[in-house]
Amino acid sequence: MxxxxxxxxxxxxxxxxxxxxxxxxxxxxxxxxxxxxxxxxxxxxxxxxxxxxxxxxxxxxxxxxxxxxxxxxxxxxxxGYAPVYSHAPLDSPELRRVLDAVRRVLRAHEPYPAVAVDRLWNLVAGNAALPLLTEGVAAHLLRPPVNALRLTLHPEGMAPRIVNLAEWRDHLLGRLRRHLGLTADPELTALHEELRGYPGGSADPDAELPRAGDVVVPLRLRRPGGEISFLSTVSTFGTPLDVTVEELSIESFFPADEVTSVYLRDAGR
Structure with a gap:
């Protein structure tokens, strides 16, 4: 060669x-x-x-x-050299331990929601609390492959329930742009253009964005009788030697206040 x-x-x-x-x-x-x-x-x-x-x-x-x-x-x-990093499917025998570990992490995070996604933000796995976030979204957005960003920002997805939609949209698009800066991935470029075309104004014209005292961007969702609010963290594998493993990430959502914490504990029961 x-x-x-x-x-x-x-x-x-x-x-x-x-x-x-x-x-x-x-x-x-x-x-x-x-x-x-x-x-x-x-x-x-x-x-x-x-x-x-x-x-x-x-x-x-x-x-x-x-x-x-x-x-x-x-x-x-x-x-002219052979690749040195494997690229095994996630359901292959080689990555079975990795997928099992991911699922254990997701289960351990219950009753709080958590998801695992690939490099394109396609859903790999979610825990039993995930439906608390996706309640009411259109069925076509839940057909595989489910894209977490599309599911969140699509007008038939979670967007109508997000109180601080403009703020959360800016946060997600900013994360996506940073990935684009690192990878220049054409599929991510196409996804970014698609998401930019979705409505992104504040779902609540009286919403304070950001709220006084906020130090991170929360995800604030409407629910019957009030509002629940989440903070999120993203985890990746620290020493990946496989392409698929490097491109996996786990996003874990934590209650941002006591009201949300109580609501999630009650829902988990």
Whole structure:
């Protein structure tokens, strides 16, 4: 295999791909060469195609550029080397322990809601408290693959119940843009454009956004008789060596006040 190969329908030399990642990270050739402990001259030769990097050099540069594992495999292929990171389906025997661990984490978070999603925010698993968030959404949004962002912001999804819709929408779109900045994933780009087209004004014209005293963006939902409010955290695997595992994340929702805490405990019973 030569120094360039077809990757997902396009051919690109490894040097050009590395330059794209360097520019995406806002690094000069000098800065990257210092971090990776190589000469600026050699890096320049690699980027222009005058030198073919070794397998170890590709991996070293990818590490310092914080390139996702999926794209590290693409860089290796483009340089003429075999991928080194596995990419097993989540339901494969190789990842059974990972999926079991994810499900245990989700169950342990009950009676509070929690979900696991993939790189496109498609739902991988959810715990028994998830229906408390998705109550009343249109059936077509719950047909697999269920996209968590679409489910949240679609006008037939959770959006009508979100008191601080404008604030929560800005929060989610901001997270999505940050992922785009890291990955430049075309599927995420298309999702971002779709979500931007949804109505995003405040669901309550009298809502105070943000409320006095808020230090994080809460998710505030209407329910019969009042409002419940959540804070959320996102967890990922710390030492992934598989593409699928690296792209998994768990979002856990916690009650933001005592009213919500009581409501969730009562609902869990």
């Amino acid at each position: 030569g120094a360039a190969t077809v990757v997902e329908g396009r051919s690109a030399p490894v040097g050009a791909l590395l330059r794209q990642w360097r520019e995406r990270r806002g690094l000069s050739q000098l800065a990257l060469s210092v971090e990776a402990e190589i000469s600026t001259r050699h890096l320049s030769f690699v980027e222009t195609g005058r030198a073919t990097p070794s397998r170890e050099m590709v991996l070293r540069l990818a590490e310092h550029l914080d390139v996702p594992l999926r794209d590290r495999n693409r860089l290796l292929l483009s340089a």
